[in-house]
């Protein structure tokens with residue numbers, strides 16, 4: 001019995017912050033290099049956003065919410081704005097809607113790149129990390145031009161966006177997309193075909209369809225396991241997603257490699273969408289509609305409740321907003337897309353994997369700690 | 375996707391070894407910093423001379439990164455507070471909302487990327503034009519009309535059309551609920567206006583009550599500093615609006631009309647409860663107030679709320695002074711005056727009318743009977759114009775005429791004796807009151823109107839409000855601005871017209887009033903009656919000789935200390951016109967100040 005006790009060792013993954021997976025903590029009980037039991041320890045990034053939002057003005061919240069998802073902040077701005085607009089009965093001008101979609105798709109590319117690069121850490125393939133991060137930086141350059149900030153853009157606001165496109169932006173984006181497209185085959189070689197990646201991810205970290213349904217996983221996780229093209233942009237289109245052509249990549253066998261592939265294909269689809277946005281966006285027209293009267297300090301959102309959601313890189317991302325008609329929200333609840341797999345998923349399905357697969361598990365399952373912690 | 379055969383194939387990536395890196399090398403961060411985007415939200419700069427100190431930036435700031443710091447050395451000016459924002463970069467999220475809402479158009483963000491310091495205190499600073507590094511950087515994020523977070527356009531109240539001139543119907547209609555709400559939502563609640571208001575009214579507080587729909591609270595806020603709520607909601611000179619910070623980039627908030635909205639729309643029981651909220655228990659002490667104009671009423675109300683026994687002496691038949699006998703009905707309906715005076719009466723003030731100081735009662739008697747006396751006698755006499763012909767019986771004076779017109783409106787007397795062709799001399803608001811009242815009376819009596827106006831000042835420098843000049847023109851006033859009256863042309867005792875000459879200058883080289891005329895440009899403006907409205911003055915005959923010697927007079931006013939007390943006569947106080955010149959809100963303010971001082975005086979006795 002004493003011997004048995006010694007056999008089990010408790011290991012901590014996180015909460016130091018060495019990369020993408022460390023700001024979340026998992027206590028792993030291991031036997032040899034196999035995880036026997038996993039206890040997710042969320043809260044390292046808990047900043048009380050939901051409560052905080054009840055104490056800030058509707059407009060001031062714009063600067064807080066992007067932080068709920070660090071690498072893909074724009075989805076927060078979008079769902080928040082959509083919710084306020086729904087409650088206030090405001091219609092967003094056409095050009096603003098295209099700009100919003102542009103931002104969302106640029107963010108999707110940047111986030112998928114970041115996640116693909118992130119595979120470099122746990123697999124030892126650091127080149128992919130450097131490449132992807134540098135590539136993402138070029139998108140951040142574009143974001144800086146468009147929104148005035150690199151990471152937290154705070155640009156989509158209730159009613160539209162904060163400024164019109166800067167001079168020549170469409171061309172710059174077009175040029176970048178071409179260069180990215182040219183580079184994609186190299187990523188394929190480096191990542192998708194790489195023997196290391198194959199060894200580590202093929203037939204590893206499985207996500208069967210039953211688990212998807214059991215946990216409520218959405219996004220790539222769901223699509224890779226069930227073969228269903230469940231993507232909010234298709235099934236419940238917001239903005240102008242019903243006016244652009246794109247495909248939703250799916251698969252029926254979800255191992256880590258499949259999910260990496262799907263991410264890669266989504267980048268290709270986003271490029272396709274972005275090109276159509278450049279085509280279709282009108283040159284002229286307003287980019288913001290007024291919400292009520294008065295200054296931003298006095299903004300009151302009509303009483304009511306609404307749930308708005310968008311398709312993030314990790315699945316359905318939504319806000320449930322309750323307004324009592326005052327200058328501050330009454331309650332806002334955030335549905336972080338990776339909540340199901342990030343909490344219950346880790347607890348139930350991380351065991352059985354090898355220690356060194358834990359970060360890979362979190363990466364390819366799309367676990368994003370700030371949106372779980374909020 | 376198929377796996378590559380060879381483990382070594384990814385080594386192709388090595389070709390990038392010889393390419394330019396996309397990243398900036400560490401040594402270049404300061405030496406060759408990369409250029410930020412044009413709208414980059416870098417570090418804050420604030421043009422201190424444009425900044426109003428309104429603190430709106432600090433209100434919108436999501437991270438509470440902005441503290442407003444008082445700069446005691448900054449001179450006090452209307453429309454500005456002597457505070458400036460300081461930024462805590464340990465908190466700031468660089469959202470730029472502060473820039474987008476800045477009322478003074480003073481706050482911007484530069485293209486600076488990097489601030490490195492081992493000293494945390496250097497993360498907290500007050501930016502001026504040069505910002506955190508005291509070095510000129512190009513501007514990055516600037517507010518534009520899309521990112522604008524203020525509401526710059528005023529929601530206008532409706533005005534009666536020109537047909538108004540045939541009756542005394544009130545010209546400006548009140549705000550509807552929706553409009554009042556919309557207008558109140560434009561205020562940023564900075565309080566810069568309060569600083570400028572002579573009565574220091576709690577303006578943002580009462581505007582807030584409109585936005586919150588709590589009008590009773592609004593009445594309380596108003597009565598805290600001004601018991602002439604109805605009158606000031608209509609005819610206040612609204613100095614606050616010229617100071618309103620929104621007017622830096624748009625239309626000032628319609629502060630006066632919002633006040634009017636509150637007083638017009640609060641149910642009477644709540645109104646009374648609000649207006650009398652400050653009335654306290656009776657205390658020992660009796661005060662006489664001479665004159666029931668704005669300053670007298672204000673002084674009487676506040677003394678009464680403090681519990682004193684207050685008697686107000688009024689020479690006319692009805693209390694109110696200028697608000698009862700001056701302002702015309704189409705701007706200030708009788709109802710409003712009555713409501714204000716009723717509240718003051720309900721606060722416990724006793725009015726003794728038809729009693730004139732110096733005639734019916736002497737100052738000595740008042741001194742004997744009361745603990746303290748307040749003089750709010752106002753400028754209640756018209757200033758004469760000594761030109762040939764001015765002694766004719768058809769030469770009328772503004773104050774007497776306006777009083778008669780009001781009494782006529784009240785049904786207390788017959789229509790004043792007006793002829794069908796008249797001229798008004800003067801270019802101030804009172805002259806317009808006279809002229810526009812004349813139009814209405816003429817329309818009523820003759821079915822048509824013919825009123826001319828002549829003033830020394832030309833149109834651009836006319837003392838009257840622009841609104842008066844424009845509305846008067848709409849109503850058909852015939853202007854001869856920039857023409858000085860020389861004589862009233864009289865034939866056989868009947869006035870034929872006014873002889874005027876073109877004014878070249880009003881003041882001489884030394885700045886003294888000494889008009890010069892263009893002899894080539896003169897004319898006779900036909901008229902059968904002449905109304906003189908060139909100013910008002912007080913009559914100080916009730917002071918005995920000793921007092922006249924001890925009291926300092928200047929420009930028709932008396933000199934008192936800041937709270938209205940006479941140096942030689944601590945029991946005697948004054949306020950209103952005879953202290954600050956004619957202006958209703960100054961009257962209210964000086965009356966309130968004197969009430970506080972009288973309270974202190976009586977307590978110290």
Ligand code: SF4
Pocket residue numbers: 063431434435436437438439440461465466467468469470471472473
């Ligand atoms: S940029 Fe945003 S967070 Fe920073 S001081 Fe301005 S309002 Fe506050």
Ligand code: SF4
Pocket residue numbers: 420424425426427428429430431432458459475476477478479480481
């Ligand atoms: S909002 Fe602008 S004007 Fe007002 S205090 Fe801030 S910087 Fe100054």
Ligand code: SF4
Pocket residue numbers: 560561562563564565566567568577578581617618619620627629
């Ligand atoms: S009325 Fe104007 S100056 Fe007064 S508090 Fe409101 S915004 Fe500020």
